[in-house]
Amino acid sequence: MNPIQRAVSLVCAACALAAFGVHAQSSTEQEIEKYRQQVGEENPAELWEMRGEALWKQPRGPKHASLEQCDIGLGPGVVKGAYTVLPKYFADTGKVQDLESRLVTCMETLQGLTREEATKNHFGSGPKRSPMEALVAYITSESRGIPMHVSVSRPEEKEAYEIGKKMFFYRAGPHDFACATCHGHPNLRIRLQDLPNLTDPKDAQRAYTTWPGYRVSQGEVRTMQHRLNDCYRQQRFPEPGYASDAVTALTMYLAVNANGGKYNGPAVKR
Amino acid sequence: MNNHKLRIAALAAGTALVVAGCAALTSSHDAERDAVALMKKDFHSRGQATLDRLDQDEVQKACTRYAETGKLPEGEAQHLQQAQLATVKYPADGDYLGDWKAGEKIAQTGKGKQWNEKPTAKAGGNCYACHQLAKHELSYGTIGPSLYHFGRTRGYGVDMQKYVYAKVYNPQAFTACSSMPRFGYHGILTEQQIKDVVALLLDPKSPVNQ
Numbered sequence: 001m002n003p004i005q006r007a008v009s010l011v012c013a014a015c016a017l018a019a020f021g022v023h024a025q026s027s028t029e030q031e032i033e034k035y036r037q038q039v040g041e042e043n044p045a046e047l048w049e050m051r052g053e054a055l056w057k058q059p060r061g062p063k064h065a066s067l068e069q070c071d072i073g074l075g076p077g078v079v080k081g082a083y084t085v086l087p088k089y090f091a092d093t094g095k096v097q098d099l100e101s102r103l104v105t106c107m108e109t110l111q112g113l114t115r116e117e118a119t120k121n122h123f124g125s126g127p128k129r130s131p132m133e134a135l136v137a138y139i140t141s142e143s144r145g146i147p148m149h150v151s152v153s154r155p156e157e158k159e160a161y162e163i164g165k166k167m168f169f170y171r172a173g174p175h176d177f178a179c180a181t182c183h184g185h186p187n188l189r190i191r192l193q194d195l196p197n198l199t200d201p202k203d204a205q206r207a208y209t210t211w212p213g214y215r216v217s218q219g220e221v222r223t224m225q226h227r228l229n230d231c232y233r234q235q236r237f238p239e240p241g242y243a244s245d246a247v248t249a250l251t252m253y254l255a256v257n258a259n260g261g262k263y264n265g266p267a268v269k270r
Numbered sequence: 271m272n273n274h275k276l277r278i279a280a281l282a283a284g285t286a287l288v289v290a291g292c293a294a295l296t297s298s299h300d301a302e303r304d305a306v307a308l309m310k311k312d313f314h315s316r317g318q319a320t321l322d323r324l325d326q327d328e329v330q331k332a333c334t335r336y337a338e339t340g341k342l343p344e345g346e347a348q349h350l351q352q353a354q355l356a357t358v359k360y361p362a363d364g365d366y367l368g369d370w371k372a373g374e375k376i377a378q379t380g381k382g383k384q385w386n387e388k389p390t391a392k393a394g395g396n397c398y399a400c401h402q403l404a405k406h407e408l409s410y411g412t413i414g415p416s417l418y419h420f421g422r423t424r425g426y427g428v429d430m431q432k433y434v435y436a437k438v439y440n441p442q443a444f445t446a447c448s449s450m451p452r453f454g455y456h457g458i459l460t461e462q463q464i465k466d467v468v469a470l471l472l473d474p475k476s477p478v479n480q
Binding site for chain 1: 316
């Protein structure tokens with residue numbers, strides 16, 4: 001082999017290698033996408049949506065009342081499109097609330113449940129089913145096709161957004177991680193999983209509008225509260241309180257970044 | 271409406287304007303202070319992930335401050351790197367090269383330090399989450415640069431071994447505000463584990479260099 005032939009064959013070997021690498025990765029991604037399409041046609045989240053609708057209408061608690069008069073953002077009893085304006089400020093509590101925090105409020109005020117009862121099994125696990133995950137699946141499904149339009153016109157809402165933004169960039173813990181470590185830069189991957197850059201409207205829209213999601217790996221519908229809880233676990237942070245103001249603030253930052261994106265959840269997730 | 275009521279209404283409207291104005295003027299510093307206070311109120315210790323993990327050291331503080339706007343100013347970055355380099359505890363035996371096979375296992379696992387894990391369980395380095403290393407592992411992330419052929423392209427000498435040991439021990443010693451965890455400084459990996467990772471990168475027999 002002369003030097004030129006050798007160089008050519010080396011380059012070709014490198015090309016083949018590169019092509020193999022790219023092929024192996026894209027085929028893995030293609031398989032996940034194929035699976036997503038297969039289950040997407042029969043999204044298991046529908047079972048949660050149905051259970052959630054029944055729970056919404058079912059009289060529960062000491063006051064034997066349903067949640068049908070709950071104001072989740074667009075006035076008492078309005079479910080259609082309500083998720084697309086959350087989180088928002090509610091005058092009766094004087095707080096900015098996300099969907100789950102708001103549902104806890106309504107369970108307390110309308111149904112007479114204690115906060116503890118309202119948040120029992122908030123993350124379901126097999127036979128311990130979560131009423132919250134079902135309710136959230138139902139309510140969010142009623143916003144499909146409607147663009148996110150979360151407001152920061154009130155000072156309380158603006159404040160929640162600013163605090164959430166600070167939380168997003170806050171580095172701490174034994175691994176020095178912030179949310180932004182994985183979700184603050186374009187076109188990154190962890191293993192083969194694409195990481196949305198949640199500071200970028202396009203990525204934020206795609207990510208935010210597909211939560212809650214049916215997690216194939218867990219066999220459960222997981223809400224935004226769960227998603228953020230699991231991020232903080234992997235960030236090696238202490239645990240954020242369920243439906244707390246801190247999680248609402250972070251959600252506010254993410255939701256505002258996703259404004260304009262057409263809501264399309266609950267979706268099917270890995 | 272009589273004059274008295276009008277005055278009250280005007281006063282209320284004026285107050286509302288002032289309040290709104292103040293809120294709009296809330297500085298970035300105030301928002302950060304509020305964020306920390308809110309996290310301390312709403313987060314709780316769970317297992318080994320205790321609440322004091324929210325307390326930042328100097329590196330975390332500096333890197334948070336500049337995360338939104340971009341890079342640390344050059345002088346501050348130099349100062350931070352020097353201070354972090356001084357934290358590196360090198361192996362007493364002066365031997366940096368462990369077992370690349372053990373290093374490969376450490377690179378594959380991301381366990382450790384999470385609230386659902388036993389505090390006594392050995393942690394991993396999770397290198398593949400962010401880096402390409404050995405060619406056979408196609409499931410690698412891109413948060414960090416590719417380390418494929420690391421030793422082959424940079425050399426296998428003792429100086430290189432010492433550098434890689436220090437880099438894994440405390441990446442902030444070389445790149446201020448790097449995304450990479452300080453594996454030695456925070457006690458995520460033991461001295462032996464770091465040596466094994468060094469071997470994964472710098473043993474000529476390691477698949478990283480094949």
